[in-house]
Amino acid sequence: MADLKIEGLNKRYGSVSVLRDIDLTIEHGEFVVFVGPSGCGKSTLLRMICGLDDVTSGQLMLANEVINDVPSSKRGIAMVFQSYALYPHMSVADNMGYALKLAKTPKDEIESRVRNAAEILQIVPLLERKPRQLSGGQRQRVAIGRAIVREPDVFLFDEPLSNLDAALRVDMRMEFARLKDRLGTTMIYVTHDQVEAMTLADKIVVMHDGRIEQVGSPISLYNNPVNRFVAGFIGSPKMNFLAARFTDGAVAFQSGHLHMPHASARLTEIGIRPEHLRVGDDGEGVVQGRLVATEHLGSDTFAMVEVADSERPVMVRIPGERRIPHGSSLSLTFDAANVHMFDAEGTALPNETRRADAA
Amino acid sequence: MSDLSASPTAAPRRISPHAKRGGVKAGENRFGILLLIPALTAFGLVVLFPFLEALRLSFYEFTIQMMSPEFVGLDNFRRILTDPTIIGSFVTTLIFVSLTTFFSITIGLGWALILNHPFRGQAMLRGLSLLPWVMPAVVAAFLWGWIFNSRYGLLNSLALDFGLIEYPVAYLSTNAGAMAAVVITKTWLSVPLFMAFFIAGLQNLDREQIEAARVDGAGNFHVLKDHVLPHLRPVMMVTVVLGIVGNLQHFDTIWALTGGGPVRATTVLSIEVYRRAFEQWDIGMAATVGVVWVATILPPAYFYLRQLMMRAE
Numbered sequence: 001m002a003d004l005k006i007e008g009l010n011k012r013y014g015s016v017s018v019l020r021d022i023d024l025t026i027e028h029g030e031f032v033v034f035v036g037p038s039g040c041g042k043s044t045l046l047r048m049i050c051g052l053d054d055v056t057s058g059q060l061m062l063a064n065e066v067i068n069d070v071p072s073s074k075r076g077i078a079m080v081f082q083s084y085a086l087y088p089h090m091s092v093a094d095n096m097g098y099a100l101k102l103a104k105t106p107k108d109e110i111e112s113r114v115r116n117a118a119e120i121l122q123i124v125p126l127l128e129r130k131p132r133q134l135s136g137g138q139r140q141r142v143a144i145g146r147a148i149v150r151e152p153d154v155f156l157f158d159e160p161l162s163n164l165d166a167a168l169r170v171d172m173r174m175e176f177a178r179l180k181d182r183l184g185t186t187m188i189y190v191t192h193d194q195v196e197a198m199t200l201a202d203k204i205v206v207m208h209d210g211r212i213e214q215v216g217s218p219i220s221l222y223n224n225p226v227n228r229f230v231a232g233f234i235g236s237p238k239m240n241f242l243a244a245r246f247t248d249g250a251v252a253f254q255s256g257h258l259h260m261p262h263a264s265a266r267l268t269e270i271g272i273r274p275e276h277l278r279v280g281d282d283g284e285g286v287v288q289g290r291l292v293a294t295e296h297l298g299s300d301t302f303a304m305v306e307v308a309d310s311e312r313p314v315m316v317r318i319p320g321e322r323r324i325p326h327g328s329s330l331s332l333t334f335d336a337a338n339v340h341m342f343d344a345e346g347t348a349l350p351n352e353t354r355r356a357d358a359a
Numbered sequence: 360m361s362d363l364s365a366s367p368t369a370a371p372r373r374i375s376p377h378a379k380r381g382g383v384k385a386g387e388n389r390f391g392i393l394l395l396i397p398a399l400t401a402f403g404l405v406v407l408f409p410f411l412e413a414l415r416l417s418f419y420e421f422t423i424q425m426m427s428p429e430f431v432g433l434d435n436f437r438r439i440l441t442d443p444t445i446i447g448s449f450v451t452t453l454i455f456v457s458l459t460t461f462f463s464i465t466i467g468l469g470w471a472l473i474l475n476h477p478f479r480g481q482a483m484l485r486g487l488s489l490l491p492w493v494m495p496a497v498v499a500a501f502l503w504g505w506i507f508n509s510r511y512g513l514l515n516s517l518a519l520d521f522g523l524i525e526y527p528v529a530y531l532s533t534n535a536g537a538m539a540a541v542v543i544t545k546t547w548l549s550v551p552l553f554m555a556f557f558i559a560g561l562q563n564l565d566r567e568q569i570e571a572a573r574v575d576g577a578g579n580f581h582v583l584k585d586h587v588l589p590h591l592r593p594v595m596m597v598t599v600v601l602g603i604v605g606n607l608q609h610f611d612t613i614w615a616l617t618g619g620g621p622v623r624a625t626t627v628l629s630i631e632v633y634r635r636a637f638e639q640w641d642i643g644m645a646a647t648v649g650v651v652w653v654a655t656i657l658p659p660a661y662f663y664l665r666q667l668m669m670r671a672e
């Protein structure tokens with residue numbers, strides 16, 4: 001059963017087009033993450049799903065009913081706002097029970113559901129406090145609790161972790177994963193952080209400039225990005241891009257070559273992830289460069305290598321701790337199966353070696 | 360490592376020559392008091408001194424027939440408590456103040472809620488709404504005097520046109536009509552200020568909070584009752600006190616519209632004092648009424664100031 005269906009959706013503010021031709025199907029119980037750079041329209045899309053903004057054109061369907069003009073109070077969708085938007089003059093318990101109170105739920109049932117949600121989120125001792133007496137992380141939990149209590153058809157989260165410090169963010173990310181297993185409700189989660197997207201999502205929707213670039217599972221986006229934008233956005237550190245040409249059965253760089261007999265003549269650029277590069281010259285592809293900087297994380301060493309074919313230094317991930325003198329020349333090597341190829345428009349070209357591998 | 364820990368002993372510590380005796384905040388209070396001196400001087404000259412003079416006179420009998428004031432102790436205060444006309448003025452004041460304060464605030468709030476939603480002509484309507492505020496009170500009284508006039512008044516001509524009345528009505532010559540007229544006029548004058556207060560309050564209401572309430576299922580009524588009004592509570596406190604203080608003091612439009620009449624129907628305390636002092640030249644009694652009147656203003660004024668101070672912190 002398709003739970004939420006978006007067809008040909010457009011949003012304009014006056015003459016400014018914010019969302020264009022959005023088509024998306026979200027299955028019941030799926031955890032979907034909208035990811036994309038700031039300003040690409042993620043919040044706008046979320047606000048339209050929960051009815052806070054009008055749809056300019058297109059259709060929004062929930063359980064096969066068109067809900068374009070249903071006010072948000074009647075949609076049965078719960079949303080956690082980026083700013084949490086707790087009700088400042090109500091206690092935590094009243095905040096969480098507010099929707100139930102409006103729905104005329106009996107008092108003792110409100111109480112037990114609030115208590116239940118508070119136990120899941122471990123905020124029982126906070127129930128009598130006012131929002132201003134809470135820390136950022138606690139407010140976050142209350143905001144989530146307010147949504148859980150309603151047992152809604154769909155949960156929306158707008159960058160719920162962006163106001164938390166790094167350590168807390170990792171903890172909360174884990175809790176979201178647990179919540180997802182426990183509740184099994186459809187969840188739509190917005191973030192600009194691709195790590196959050198990769199770790200949480202069943203399905204990632206990559207957005208850019210008001211459009212959907214690609215929809216797929218985290219691993220399929222990582223392995224098979226359909227274009228240069230998705231390739232560069234998914235994965236950390238970012239994919240490296242090298243200008244390339246295909247001539248006489250081989251891919252040529254200014255500073256090296258790649259043995260790849262079946263590439264397309266439209267090829268203008270290849271992409272290769274830092275974790276797929278290594279120092280040496282034993283692979284199918286080799287480029288020459290000069291080391292400009294290193295980052296030592298203990299578990300890995302990241303080397304930044306200046307290569308004639310790339311404007312930015314190429315990032316190489318070397319497992320473990322390695323000391324290499326800065327300024328030294330070195331050659332980098334990689335396998336054809338890990339190469340992504342793009343044409344002048346940035347569209348991904350098929351990699352025959354990769355296909356053969358996958359099969 | 361070891362050379363780092365050794366360095367403090369190598370160079371002896373001394374206190375920076377820029378250090379201030381008494382800590383970094385020293386001197387700030389003295390400077391504050393310096394800034395207050397002009398205001399305090401003005402306050403002493405135009406407020407405190409006349410008030411103390413009135414307080415002194417309230418213990419004297421001093422009328423037009425007397426050469427010099429004669430000390431009577433608390434006699435004037437006793438007379439106030441037993442004089443039915445003065446007690447009547449207190450009751451009239453109570454009615455006037457409650458009605459004007461209530462209507463100014465409810466209408467000001469309602470108008471602010473309407474003007475807070477974006478629509479075409481919103482800015483212009485807001486500007487126009489402020490008009491009564493900038494209009495001199497005497498002009499306002501003249502305007503409303505014309506509206507309520509018994510012969511050529513706007514109200515009469517409209518009511519006649521709609522067939523609500525058969526003959527023109529002399530609104531200002533009935534007790535209730537006169538009170539209604541002074542209440543309406545003062546309300547009309549006060550609404551813009553209160554509206555401005557409420558609009559300011561509404562503008563720092565968190566938009567996402569309201570959106571969250573809508574997603575939680577709140578309609579307009581619940582948004583107003585559960586979110587907008589609680590948010591405006593501090594503003595409401597301030598406007599109530601400000602309204603009470605302002606209306607207790609009010610004089611000019613009442614004087615211009617009804618002169619306190621018919622008979623004593625709209626004689627509030629300010630009119631009472633004016634009459635005693637400048638029509639009957641009963642200065643001692645006027646001063647006494649004035650003192651009692653100030654005493655009724657002080658508590659709400661105190662609460663108002665306290666509210667302001669608490670918000671400033």
Ligand SMILES: Nc1ncnc2c1ncn2[C@@H]1O[C@H](COP(=O)(O)OP(=O)(O)O)[C@@H](O)[C@H]1O
Pocket residue numbers: 013016018036037038039040041042043044045
């Ligand atoms: N009310 C509005 N009026 C005009 N433009 C808006 C409005 N709301 C958002 N936008 C524009 O829409 C674009 C997408 O905004 P948003 O959905 O908030 O992006 P994101 O959440 O992905 O960062 C932005 O360029 C923003 O400036």
Ligand SMILES: [Mg+2]
Pocket residue numbers: 042043044159
């Ligand atoms: Mg956003």
